[in-house]
Amino acid sequence: MTVFTPPRPVRRAAYRPSIELVPEILAGNVAAIARMITRAEAGYPEAAPALAEIYRHTGKAHVVGITGVPGAGKSTLVSCLIRAFASEERKVGVVAVDPSSPFSGGAILGDRVRMSEAASSSHAFVRSMATRGHLGGLARSTLQAVDVLDAAGYSPIIIETVGVGQDEVEVVTAAHSIVVLSAPGLGDDIQAIKAGILEIADIHAVSKSDKPEAAATVSALRGMMTLGSERTGSKWTPPVLPVSAVSGERIGELKDAISRHWSHLRESGELAERQRGICRTRILGAAKHLFQRKFDERADEIGEHIQAVVNRDMDPSGAAYLLLGWANEVRAT
Amino acid sequence: MNEASIKQASGDAAERNAMTGTIRVLVAKLGLDGHDRGAKVVARILRDAGMEVVYTGLYKSPDEVVAAAVQEDVDVIGVSLLSGSHVPLFRELGRCLREEKADHIFVVAGGVIPEQDYAALWDSGVDAIVPQEARAELIVTTIRNLIAARGRV
Numbered sequence: 347m348t349v350f351t352p353p354r355p356v357r358r359a360a361y362r363p364s365i366e367l368v369p370e371i372l373a374g375n376v377a378a379i380a381r382m383i384t385r386a387e388a389g390y391p392e393a394a395p396a397l398a399e400i401y402r403h404t405g406k407a408h409v410v411g412i413t414g415v416p417g418a419g420k421s422t423l424v425s426c427l428i429r430a431f432a433s434e435e436r437k438v439g440v441v442a443v444d445p446s447s448p449f450s451g452g453a454i455l456g457d458r459v460r461m462s463e464a465a466s467s468s469h470a471f472v473r474s475m476a477t478r479g480h481l482g483g484l485a486r487s488t489l490q491a492v493d494v495l496d497a498a499g500y501s502p503i504i505i506e507t508v509g510v511g512q513d514e515v516e517v518v519t520a521a522h523s524i525v526v527l528s529a530p531g532l533g534d535d536i537q538a539i540k541a542g543i544l545e546i547a548d549i550h551a552v553s554k555s556d557k558p559e560a561a562a563t564v565s566a567l568r569g570m571m572t573l574g575s576e577r578t579g580s581k582w583t584p585p586v587l588p589v590s591a592v593s594g595e596r597i598g599e600l601k602d603a604i605s606r607h608w609s610h611l612r613e614s615g616e617l618a619e620r621q622r623g624i625c626r627t628r629i630l631g632a633a634k635h636l637f638q639r640k641f642d643e644r645a646d647e648i649g650e651h652i653q654a655v656v657n658r659d660m661d662p663s664g665a666a667y668l669l670l671g672w673a674n675e676v677r678a679t
Numbered sequence: 680m681n682e683a684s685i686k687q688a689s690g691d692a693a694e695r696n697a698m699t700g701t702i703r704v705l706v707a708k709l710g711l712d713g714h715d716r717g718a719k720v721v722a723r724i725l726r727d728a729g730m731e732v733v734y735t736g737l738y739k740s741p742d743e744v745v746a747a748a749v750q751e752d753v754d755v756i757g758v759s760l761l762s763g764s765h766v767p768l769f770r771e772l773g774r775c776l777r778e779e780k781a782d783h784i785f786v787v788a789g790g791v792i793p794e795q796d797y798a799a800l801w802d803s804g805v806d807a808i809v810p811q812e813a814r815a816e817l818i819v820t821t822i823r824n825l826i827a828a829r830g831r832v
Binding site: 347348349350351352353354356357358359360361362376377380381383384387388446447449450451452453454455456458459462465466471472473474476478 | 700701703722723725726727728729730731732733734735736739743746747749750751752779780781782783785797801805806807808809810812813814817818821824825828829830831832
């Protein structure tokens with residue numbers, strides 16, 4: 347059976363230059379914001395000067411990362427937080443990341459299912475983003491999307507990571523405040539003293555606190571906190587907050603803790619340090635991406651190096667130094 | 680799942696994307712219609728064809744769907760309707776799209792739609808109707824062809 351199409355020509359649409367979108371983005375135009383995020387994701391060279399211009403208008407927003415295992419309740423919690431912040435007349439931006447298929451490159455982005463009511467608030471902008479092969483819990487252009495929302499006056503901007511395992515902690519060098527969401531009933535207290543994702547929390551939230559198992563998860567996390575924090579030199583002690591989207595329990599407290607952490611960062615001077623960390627990671631990430639692209643584009647030149655390594659004329663690390671143009675530098679072991 | 684097949688698949692995706700960009704589709708259920716098995720099957724077909732599918736869940740109003748489609752900057756809104764109220768719902772969807780100046784977004788209708796209603800749907804701005812019996816790859820090529828004809832926005 348066929349697909350039916352109407353008796354009229356297909357609509358056409360014009361490509362608007364990215365630089366024309368910039369004033370509209372700064373004025374908060376939703377369609378312009380959305381289009382620029384698409385172009386950042388696609389990596390169009392045409393959009394690069396516009397993104398550079400947008401970057402000059404950023405640095406005002408509080409960027410909050412929310413991470414946790416798949417099914418912990420991240421999207422539901424984000425939905426509650428949108429409502430809580432929007433009730434203070436704040437414009438809330440959300441970038442919700444879901445994984446791309448390693449086979450087809452396609453993705454099903456389902457975070458909006460849990461956010462529909464909150465996302466249709468005029469105070470919220472919610473964007474779903476696929477990882478497009480990027481590992482670590484975010485997509486390559488997540489922070490460019492955050493830039494666009496920042497320049498458009500959104501704050502806070504919430505980054506919801508993919509459902510992570512124990513080690514995908516990239517969000518720590520992307521956001522100012524990290525909320526780690528733990529689900530009850532997923533392990534004993536030894537899980538709570540392992541290294542990795544639990545260590546990066548500025549705020550611990552335990553979801554589904556309406557369930558009886560939540561109390562044990564809360565006490566395991568609180569027990570972990572009494573053993574001391576890895577982020578030494580900070581006067582901030584990560585709170586452990588049980589929350590429930592069903593009953594709305596303590597969502598307000600979580601919102602206040604997020605705001606309090608932002609005040610703490612600014613007053614203690616820790617914000618400058620975090621911002622340097624974020625910028626450092628972004629520069630390195632951009633450099634890695636550029637190198638990868640050059641590597642893929644210049645197949646011939648690289649083919650020679652590959653053959654030299656296959657022939658044992660050169661070792662892999664030596665070839666890398668050559669490709670980077672660092673042939674004269676002293677090589678690390 | 681070996682590395683070669685992953686590379687092959689992502690290579691194909693890259694080639695396709697050079698023509699149309701990564702195609703983004705919003706799959707929605709409009710109005711009082713709780714049956715989303717078909718919508719999920721279509722979402723999966725589009726995903727496997729390399730598209731990014733934003734799924735919005737059940738019981739959406741046309742203005743909610745259009746607001747989501749603008750924020751997500753999708754190329755296509757795919758709506759599955761089994762409730763019989765397709766004529767007024769697509770009319771309203773088309774009106775909301777024009778109001779938001781988002782008529783670069785294509786509307787593809789699926790589900791149970793009797794042929795005598797097709798003309799009303801074309802008038803509402805629907806760009807393709809996919810009957811229940813349509814073959815999966817036809818949905819994919821229809822969407823690709825629409826976007827290739829429209830060009831990048």
